[in-house]
Amino acid sequence: LDHAPSCSRSRMKGAILLLATLTAAACTSIDDHGAVPNDASNAAATANTKALEETLQRANGSDKVALVPAGKSYYIFNVESSGLRGVTVQIDGSLLASNNMSAWPNSLTDRRSRVEMAAEPQKQRDHDYTYAVLSLYDCHDLTLTGSGVFDGQGYVWWWHVIITTEDHRPHLVAMDQCTNVTIQNLLFRNSPQYHLLLSDMKGLYVRNVTIYVDVEGQKELLQRGNLYDVALDIPTFPLNTDGIDPSGVDVLIEDITIQNFDDAVAVKPMNGGGRYSSCSQNMLIRNAHVTFGVGMTIGSVPPNNKHNCVRNITFENISFDKPIKGIYIKTNPGDSGDGEIDNIVYRNITMDTALWYPIWIGPQQQKQPGSKGTGCSFLYPLVDECPTQPRVPISNVQLIDVTSTNALTLPGVLLCNSTRPCTGFRFQNVVSTGEFLVQEDYVCKNIQGTVESCDPKPDCFG
Numbered sequence: 001l002d003h004a005p006s007c008s009r010s011r012m013k014g015a016i017l018l019l020a021t022l023t024a025a026a027c028t029s030i031d032d033h034g035a036v037p038n039d040a041s042n043a044a045a046t047a048n049t050k051a052l053e054e055t056l057q058r059a060n061g062s063d064k065v066a067l068v069p070a071g072k073s074y075y076i077f078n079v080e081s082s083g084l085r086g087v088t089v090q091i092d093g094s095l096l097a098s099n100n101m102s103a104w105p106n107s108l109t110d111r112r113s114r115v116e117m118a119a120e121p122q123k124q125r126d127h128d129y130t131y132a133v134l135s136l137y138d139c140h141d142l143t144l145t146g147s148g149v150f151d152g153q154g155y156v157w158w159w160h161v162i163i164t165t166e167d168h169r170p171h172l173v174a175m176d177q178c179t180n181v182t183i184q185n186l187l188f189r190n191s192p193q194y195h196l197l198l199s200d201m202k203g204l205y206v207r208n209v210t211i212y213v214d215v216e217g218q219k220e221l222l223q224r225g226n227l228y229d230v231a232l233d234i235p236t237f238p239l240n241t242d243g244i245d246p247s248g249v250d251v252l253i254e255d256i257t258i259q260n261f262d263d264a265v266a267v268k269p270m271n272g273g274g275r276y277s278s279c280s281q282n283m284l285i286r287n288a289h290v291t292f293g294v295g296m297t298i299g300s301v302p303p304n305n306k307h308n309c310v311r312n313i314t315f316e317n318i319s320f321d322k323p324i325k326g327i328y329i330k331t332n333p334g335d336s337g338d339g340e341i342d343n344i345v346y347r348n349i350t351m352d353t354a355l356w357y358p359i360w361i362g363p364q365q366q367k368q369p370g371s372k373g374t375g376c377s378f379l380y381p382l383v384d385e386c387p388t389q390p391r392v393p394i395s396n397v398q399l400i401d402v403t404s405t406n407a408l409t410l411p412g413v414l415l416c417n418s419t420r421p422c423t424g425f426r427f428q429n430v431v432s433t434g435e436f437l438v439q440e441d442y443v444c445k446n447i448q449g450t451v452e453s454c455d456p457k458p459d460c461f462g
Contacts, residue, residue, distance in 0.1 A: 029068075045077050067092065068091045070093050082139070086142075087143075095151070099155070099157075145186065153190060153192075177276065180202075196245065201249075243263065257290075259291040268310075269299070295325040295328030299329060300332040303389070307337065311343050318346075320352065321352055327360070359411065363375060363389055411440075411441065412432070415445050421448055429454065
């Protein structure tokens with residue numbers, strides 16, 4: 001995987017150029033298609049968007065590497081492409097989302113009317129692209145790599161959501177219905193919304209990536225909007241700058257570093273409407289360090305008429321520094337359909353100075369202070385309002401060798417439904433210490449399972 005095709009665009013002449021042509025992988029650069037580097041204007045971003053789309057399509061033909069060359073910065077709007085086969089997208093320079101919000105398309109019609117692609121035009125008409133700075137659909141044997149940076153310049157988008165509650169932000173990278181994909185070696189920074197939204201995937205490998213959110217910048221914006229609890233030092237309004245959100249089957253994510261105020265990795269459900277799987281399953285997430293963050297997460301999982309499903313997921317060798325949440329499994333409200341969360345393992349997890357909950361298994365906290373929304377209060381258990389979800393049972397969850405030190409509030413919340421209790425739980429060597437300003441034991445309701453060598457011990461396991 002470290003030897004994915006690459007190319008150099010240095011200008012060589014004579015025999016040197018001939019030798020390079022014969023030995024290097026065929027490659028097409030964004031510069032070859034009219035890109036304008038180091039220019040943040042709308043005209044340059046428009047030209048660069050078109051150039052990158054043309055570069056991807058050219059790489060999908062005779063060339064196989066689409067290059068963003070080193071030493072240059074390219075501002076873009078939303079780039080969309082489909083049907084890529086065997087292509088390597090090599091970002092050695094910097095891709096930056098234009099932060100001129102007024103120039104971005106705000107409707108699906110606006111976005112699709114601009115895109116003219118040679119590959120599978122019928123797919124383009126039939127499929128609604130996920131709104132993202134880079135959106136790829138129906139790609140196979142694809143590698144996204146390089147030594148560069150993909151920067152979402154999210155500040156203006158975050159502030160707009162804070163002051164208006166209107167949310168039409170793009171994600172940074174979205175892939176949908178792709179197979180055999182590798183994402184490696186890149187820095188993804190300050191996405192307007194999710195950084196990597198990878199949906200209905202089959203065969204996904206993410207390695208050696210860094211996802212960085214300027215949490216101090218977010219903190220300042222949230223404080224200006226009165227949406228940051230200074231006493232608890234946590235945000236009370238989700239900006240949803242998730243790290244990696246995969247769904248699908250056969251996924252390995254390893255050797256990653258994430259800093260954000262949202263889910264670090266959040267496994268999203270699949271259902272009977274999926275192309276490659278009816279359940280998000282068979283995933284391993286390992287060897288990760290997370291600063292702040294809202295957990296290595298399952299969900300949220302609402303009920304669905306086609307049966308939402310997450311199963312066979314393992315998180316191991318994960319370290320957290322100042323997490324808002326660490327271990328996080330969340331259902332979501334809904335009055336029709338059903339779902340399941342089954343066979344989830346957290347192994348060798350360390351958390352230092354959890355700011356809110358080291359462990360949360362139960363309903364998603366989505367009722368914000370002062371809002372009229374439904375669901376579990378963000379301040380639960382201080383505010384005793386957190387209805388559970390009987391339509392999405394949680395079963396066979398294992399926590400093995402989990403250590404939380406210097407926790408501020410309580411050891412954890414384990415909250416299941418009285419009519420559909422959680423079953424098959426196993427806690428082994430789960431130890432939590434700290435100030436425990438809220439309470440010294442778990443909030444624990446309606447769980448069937450076993451406890452071995454835990455301190456404190458959850459008292460509701462039957």
